[in-house]
Amino acid sequence: MSDLVVNNVSMVFDTPSGDQVEALQNVSFSLKQGELLSILGPSGCGKSTLMNIVAGFLAPTAGKVSLASTELHGPGSDRGMVFQQGALFEWLSVAENVGFGPMMKGTPKEQIKKTVTELLQIVGLQDFYDKPVYELSGGMQQRVALARCLANDPDVILMDEPLGALDALTREKMQSLVLKLWKETGKTIILITHSVEEALFLGEKLFVMAPRPGRIKQQYELPFAEAGLVEDPREIKASTEFISKREEILSMIWDMEEEIMGQVEMAGD
Amino acid sequence: MVLIQQVKQVIGLSEDGLTKRKTVTFGDTSAVANGRTWSILSVITMAVVWYVGSALEFINPIFWPSPQAVWEQFINISGEGYRNFSLLEHIWASLYRILIGFALGCLVGVPLGFAMGLSEVIKGWFDPVVEFFRPIPPLAFIPLVIIWSGIGERSKIMLLFFAALWVMVIAARAGVGSVKLSKIHAAYSLGASKKQVLLHVILPNSLPEIFTGMRVAMGICWGTVVAAELVAAESGVGFMIMAASKFLATDVVVLGVIIVGLIGYSIDILMRKLEAKLIPWKGKT
The missing domain is CATH 3.40.50.300 (P-loop containing nucleotide triphosphate hydrolases)
Structure with missing residues (x-):
């Protein structure tokens, strides 16, 4: 089976101005073959960095990614x-x-x-x-x-x-x-x-990531993708279960954004 | 009616019905039509002014000859040639120099520009060279190339090579720089090797910039060859103009000028047609 395993991946780099950015901190997860994971998070949470590491366009500063038990280095047609x-x-x-x-x-x-x-x-x-x-x-x-x-x-x-x-x-x-x-x-x-809605609807699993340092803040297992294969997507998205999950995640991200703004303001003082 | 419409479309006179209804046209460049009607009027006006002006002898023919005189020279030179060479041989002499010099410039410039876009070492190494030589008009090198290789073909081709080289280097470098990273990433994750990425992604992706460079280089080369022939040559359109000026034969000079203009114009039209054919995606992404 071609399981994808992301093991303790961290990404720290220096900006040209000398600051250190912790784009990812100890991110670990594994996906069985055929699983659909959606990743959500405010900008700067490291989701693109994570994607680029899995794709092989970036080498993590620590940790490793393996597919079917083979460690990955660089991009490939797999x-x-x-x-x-x-x-x-x-x-x-x-x-x-x-x-x-x-x-x-x-x-x-x-x-x-x-x-x-x-x-x-x-x-x-x-x-x-x-x-x-x-x-x-x-x-x-x-x-x-x-x-x-x-x-x-x-x-x-x-x-x-x-x-x-x-x-x-x-x-x-x-x-x-x-x-x-x-x-x-x-x-x-x-x-x-x-899009929170898209992440909820498509993700069998859903990670909400948080910034500074970039990490997985919350994980969900969701029934909507499976249901979306047979039921009307409009109805799924209008269901109370879907809406309450959506509000929960939205307010979580909203709080993160507030926190970031607060940090920026404090740094500004 | 249909026939008239077709003819209008071919010569670029047909109008877009929607444009007529636009209320904001100043600043909306898509509402600025090609103005073909005005172009036709402009050419006719110039011809009429020239004809009437010389018929009424407003200007001394030594300063500016009459259209008839130029036409007679054209017939004359087409038949008997000028200074040991036929008219076609003069034109071909100029074109030949351009084609060789331009081709050499592309052959060296494009790979060098690519290398500069793809490698830090090569970019760093050649950047001062390119930036130093680029703003120097190629004509400034005429004395040098004459000292190096006389007034034969080699000196002119060398000059044209220089004229085309820097433009092509910069165009190719810009072409490489215009590749979106996502295209490169996509190609690698589709299993392409470095060589395949170069040949199947970077090269085709930079064709629009390279072609624009070629059009610019061609224009510069044409101007340079004529000027170079003015200084030192035994054939070519520029030589024709220069030789005639020594005898105050302004009718030949003007004939030469008209030939230079028409050929330069034709080359650009040809290259634009070629561009539309080879790079249909240009400007559509």
Whole structure:
């Protein structure tokens, strides 16, 4: 089983002005294959740093990350990334973008074509095969990004604010697509978001992170993602259970922001 | 009606219906149409003023010749050539120098610009060199290149190489700098190697900047070659202008000037068409 284990990861670095920033302090967790974790937190809580460490773009100052019992160093095609936007290759068509990973590995052309056709079908873009990506809407571009990531068949999918740039309606549709892909592919997914609602709805597990030093403040196990596969997302989001969780988390983050503001003001004096 | 519309569209005279309804147009650059009607009027006006002005002998033809005189010289030189070379040979001599010098400039400049964008050592090492030579007009080197390699082809090509080099270095470096980190990260996590990231992400991503650089470099090269031929050459459009000026043959001078302008304009149109064809995503991200 390809479990993802993050063991006592810390990240401390010096800024050019000489201050020390503790971006992450002793963060530990593990995800079984097929689990969906969403991470929420105010800016500066180290969630992007954590994501970059798991992706292999940053080396932690202490601790280690391992996938399927192998310690990770640097990026690799076992961990796919989906970014907020602008990470597609505009010089390539929709199909070429999706087939980028397999092409880099030297997969035979017919096989790439088959994979790409299949994936475009899954994300509902089969009619856009040869279209240039810059002609697609924001939501469609993110569908391409999802398909591109899946084409490599990674064990873990890391999503950094994948739906952050989309309008509210498209965003809801895409949330359902993410859930659908999660169920159908059985991938482990870590998703960073700024939206409490999105984190609650999509996360089987949910971490709320706190800043200074960056750490996991609260962990939740949630039933909504599982329910979202069969029930109407609108109804789930309107349920009393969902709303009370949302208010709980919102007020927690609200308090954190107040605290940060207080610290800044004190530092200012 | 349909035919008229099509013709209008081809020559750029068709209008956007929505623009007419805009109430705020000053400052809204999308509401500033191409003004093709005015361009046509402008060219016609210039031609008429030139024709009428010289017909009424407002200006001494030694200062500015009549269109007929220039036209006659054009027919004459097209047939008999000028100073041992036919008109086409003069034009080709200039174009040839540009093409070689420009190509060499790109061939050296683009890899150097890439290396500077990708490596701290190379950036640090070459930055003072590039920044020092960049603002120097290539023409300032004419005396030197003549001393080094005489007034033959080599000195002019060297000069044009210099003219194109710095522009291309800076364009390529800017192109590398314009790559979004998320694209690079995406490529690596899709399993690309460093070489693949360079070839499949950094290179295509910097094409818009490189192409803009090429257009600028081409313009500079064209200006430089003509000027270089004014100083020292035995053929070329610039040489034609210079040789004619010694005999006060302003009709040949003006003919040369018109040829220089038309060719420069055509090159830019050609490069813009090429750009639209090769880099259709430019400005759309």
